[in-house]
Amino acid sequence: MSTTELSASLEDYLETIFFLSREEGRARPKEIAERMKVRAASVTGALKVLAEKGLINYAPYSSVTLTDEGCKIAGKIAVKHEALLHFFTQVLGVEAVEAEEFACSMEHTISDHILQRFVRFAEYTEKCPSFNASWLESAEGYFCKAQGKAGPRCGKCRLSESF
Template sequence: MQTPELSASLEDYLETIFFLSREDGRARPKDIAEKMNVRAASVTGALRSLSEKGLVNYAPYASATLTEHGREVASKIAVKHEALLDFFKQVLGIEAEEAEEFACSMEHTIPDHILQRFVQFAEYTKHCARFDASWLENAEGYFCKAHGHERAQCAQCKLKQ
């Protein structure tokens, strides 16, 4: 089944439903509105649109459930979000709130092949013995934890400032 075009807003609704429905498979419109900090009328409009696209099962005054295709699409969005969030927090040392904001905005535009490189790079930094670098608190660049170099090139790691 081909994935319908979704606006960033509808992707956010789909992702929210995905996370809210993990326990019992359902997401109440009230909970969606609360989580997204939007009005109930906005949730209703989004649920109708997602339902028309075959991604959500929705009836007025009832909880929403993801269709099989909706679950697949929402899962991909959630994976992008989590990968970007992890990259910003773990690799770049961005504070959680700011990392969340940028992950949410980038997940809608980043192509899958570029995201895959983000994920691979993040994994590399976790497991490569030669890449033992951290981002400086004052955002001036990387420093080498293994060799104690700050603000200078580490010849062993080849980190450049």
């Protein structure tokens, strides 16, 4: 397994270290265990593996820091997580706890090009002045309430037709 081929669990550790470092200024093993709701022994094992892969700087009883490569990978995972979380909560209206759970599981498997489509659609919902999307029970998908049906964009739409 190369350093870029990580299990979902190891990616979660990197992401947790990334967020703790950003929020608290440091990431200690105890805080990692609390945030991830795992035992300290599990954290120690994962940190050793991540250190062997050159993704973190780790010494027992010290704060954990990301290496440049670890920061790059963790940042990419965090971006995916935040984009998915935003999509689920702001576009689909999913409750935060459920959205968090799905974002956490999907961030490990979603391809970059599919995630980009999620992001572009979320941007569309924020930029269209009359978007007011609705999800139809008939599974037809989203539609613009200004149009009243799925179809061409309304005259108020500022987005290009290539969206």
